[in-house]
Each structure stands twice: as C-alpha cells, then as structure tokens.
Amino acid sequence: MIEIKNLNKYYGQIKVLNNINLSIDKGDIFAIVGHSGAGKSTLLRCINGLEDYHEGSLLVNKKEVKNLTKLKLREFRKNIGMIFQHFSLLQRKTVFENVSLPMELWGYSKDEIEKKVLNLLELVGLESKVNSYPKELSGGQKQRVAIARALTLDPEILLSDEATSALDPNTTTSILNLLKKINKQLNITIILVTHEMEVVKQIAQKALLLEHGNIIGLDVTEDLFLKPDEKMKHFLGEEEVVPKEGVNIKLYFPKDNAYQSLITSMARELDIDFSIVWGKLEEINTHIIGNMVINIKEEQKEIVCKYLENRAITWEILK
Ligand SMILES: Nc1ncnc2c1ncn2[C@@H]1O[C@H](COP(=O)(O)OP(=O)(O)OP(=O)(O)O)[C@@H](O)[C@H]1O
Numbered sequence: 001m002i003e004i005k006n007l008n009k010y011y012g013q014i015k016v017l018n019n020i021n022l023s024i025d026k027g028d029i030f031a032i033v034g035h036s037g038a039g040k041s042t043l044l045r046c047i048n049g050l051e052d053y054h055e056g057s058l059l060v061n062k063k064e065v066k067n068l069t070k071l072k073l074r075e076f077r078k079n080i081g082m083i084f085q086h087f088s089l090l091q092r093k094t095v096f097e098n099v100s101l102p103m104e105l106w107g108y109s110k111d112e113i114e115k116k117v118l119n120l121l122e123l124v125g126l127e128s129k130v131n132s133y134p135k136e137l138s139g140g141q142k143q144r145v146a147i148a149r150a151l152t153l154d155p156e157i158l159l160s161d162e163a164t165s166a167l168d169p170n171t172t173t174s175i176l177n178l179l180k181k182i183n184k185q186l187n188i189t190i191i192l193v194t195h196e197m198e199v200v201k202q203i204a205q206k207a208l209l210l211e212h213g214n215i216i217g218l219d220v221t222e223d224l225f226l227k228p229d230e231k232m233k234h235f236l237g238e239e240e241v242v243p244k245e246g247v248n249i250k251l252y253f254p255k256d257n258a259y260q261s262l263i264t265s266m267a268r269e270l271d272i273d274f275s276i277v278w279g280k281l282e283e284i285n286t287h288i289i290g291n292m293v294i295n296i297k298e299e300q301k302e303i304v305c306k307y308l309e310n311r312a313i314t315w316e317i318l319k
Pocket of ligand 1: 011041043195
C-alpha cells in the first residue's frame with residue numbers, strides 16, 4: 001500500500017531523511033520510532049503529502065505523492081486521517097461540532113453528518129459527551145474525539161504523530177487498544193510516530209527505527225526486541241553488564257518458547273551448575289518473548305553449546 005524507495009529529504013543543506021526504503025501493507029500497524037529530531041514527523045508528513053521530498057519515490061496506492069496536483073492532493077488527503085499529540089480540537093466547538101468538521105468542509109448533508117458522527121462517537125466510547133466542550137474532557141477523551149474526527153471521511157490510512165505522548169500510561173494503553181480495535185474493525189492501516197518503546201511493544205506489528213534520518217532497524221516488532229543488534233541496543237540504552245569470569249551466554253526465547261524450562265532441563269541433563277546473570281520476559285504485540293543471560297565455567301562451554309545447538313532456540317556467547 002505504501003512503498004518508499006531511496007527517499008531523501010533536505011531542509012536547506014541539511015539532509016533530514018537519508019535513503020529511506022520501506023513498505024507498509026494494507027492493514028498493518030507500523031511504528032516509526034526515534035529520538036527527538038530523528039526525522040519521524042518529517043517522514044510522516046512526506047507520506048501524507050504535507051512535505052515534499054527531493055529524491056527517491058514514495059508511492060501510496062501506487063501513486064507518486066510528489067506528482068499529485070493540488071486537486072488530486074486534496075482527494076488523496078481525504079483518504080488519510082491524522083491525530084496529534086495535543087489533539088488539535090477547536091475549543092469553542094462541542095465534541096459533535098469538532099468531529100463533524102471534516103464532513104462539513106466536504107459538503108456532506110446534515111443527515112449524513114449526524115449519522116456518521118454519532119456512530120463514530122459510539123465507536124470511541126464518547127456517546128455521552130456529544131455536547132461537551134473540549135475543556136470539559138480528560139486528555140484521553142480529547143484524543144478519542146480527535147480519533148473520531150480523523151475517521152469521518154472513511155480513510156484507509158490513519159497517521160498518528162505522538163498521539164499518546166501527552167497521556168499517562170493507563171490512558172495510553174486505552175487509546176492504543178482503541179487504535180487496535182479500529183485497525184481490526186475498519187481494516188485501517190495505522191502508521192504511528194512515537195519515541196516511546198512501550199507504545200511500539202504494545203501495538204506495532206512492524207517498526208522502523210530512525211536515527212539522524214537514517215534507518216537503523218526495520219523489522220517485525222518481536223524480532224527487533226528479541227535479538228537487538230548493536231545499534232538497537234544502543235538505541236534502547238541497554239548496556240549488558242555481565243561477569244568477567246567464565247562464559248556468558250544469552251538465550252532468546254521466541255513467542256511460543258518463553259515458558260519452556262529449557263535451562264532447568266539443561267542443568268539436569270548435563271549435570272552442571274550455572275548462574276543466571278539476568279533474565280526478563282516481555283509482552284510484545286500480545287506475544288511473550290524473553291531473554292536470559294547465564295554464566296557457565298569455561299570448561300563447560302563446549303558441552304553447553306552442543307546442547308543448545310540441538311534446540312530450537314536462539315543464543316549467543318557474549319563477548
Ligand atoms: N520546517 C523545517 N525547516 C527546517 N528544518 C526542519 C523543519 N522541520 C524539521 N526540521 C529539522 O529536521 C529534523 C527532523 O525533524 P522531525 O520533526 O522530523 O524530527 P522528529 O523525529 O519528529 O522529532 P520530534 O520527536 O522532536 O518531533 C530536525 O533536525 C529538525 O530540526
């Protein structure tokens with residue numbers, strides 16, 4: 001649905017997006033992650049045609065975005081809803097009026113607007129707030145209004161620019177659950193920009209990591225977190241502190257393997273002792289994944305490696 005090839009974008013002399021290549025399928029929930037200034041919002045704005053790009057290609061539904069005429073661009077943007085960190089609601093308008101705004105601009109009839117807006121407010125769980133004003137709503141409720149507004153024109157794509165960054169963790173989870181529901185029920189492709197790894201873990205099926213305009217990771221979310229490469233570790237700020245003595249082995253448990261008592265059976269079968277340096281289990285995109293570092297004696301290295309080689313498990317010796 002979205003195909004980006006060798007995309008470069010400059011602000012003046014400064015290259016802010018460097019050789020971006022990625023594709024997003026219909027129905028995906030795709031995260032663009034990075035620290036401040038990485039180029040996330042710029043990439044999002046290139047996707048909806050708000051920003052121009054200088055080199056490369058960006059196809060949405062097989063159309064090159066930068067070649068769209070003004071008129072076509074207006075039609076194109078109708079197909080892309082957007083939500084923001086600070087909700088962008090009009091304070092003097094009620095919830096109903098805020099949500100109905102895009103439909104009014106597009107000249108829909110009063111009946112169509114009323115039906116659609118009430119349906120959407122029900123979908124986002126705000127039917128009781130139809131006549132409230134934004135100042136009477138919590139942050140989470142304001143974002144629900146913004147989500148309803150973004151869906152009025154039946155877009156195929158929803159772009160979210162740090163939509164949960166101003167919310168507390170519980171409210172964030174409830175908004176992410178709403179986005180998942182929308183993705184499933186309406187089959188809307190969701191692209192979200194965030195600097196929060198928790199958001200990525202909770203919702204994204206795939207994620208792109210951006211640093212200074214460069215892609216430093218692009219994968220299925222579980223794989224990004226299951227076995228992070230050096231860049232990803234640095235990105236996550238994870239420094240592995242391990243004992244200097246002996247051999248440290250890191251074990252990665254994929255989705256369905258997390259609960260297997262592999263290490264206890266290994267200890268029993270090989271009749272060896274080892275220490276667990278650290279371990280953690282995490283829920284990523286509804287799958288449990290985990291990793292663990294064990295420390296063994298140098299003389300046990302060969303037999304343990306042999307044992308692990310015969311298992312369906314990923315592992316590495318930490319240097
Ligand atoms: N209109 C502009 N003119 C010039 N430079 C810009 C403009 N917009 C963004 N930049 C620069 O481009 C780079 C990428 O900005 P962008 O807003 O895309 O990053 P980001 O990853 O979304 O950051 P944040 O999370 O802080 O919003 C930054 O160095 C920024 O200063």
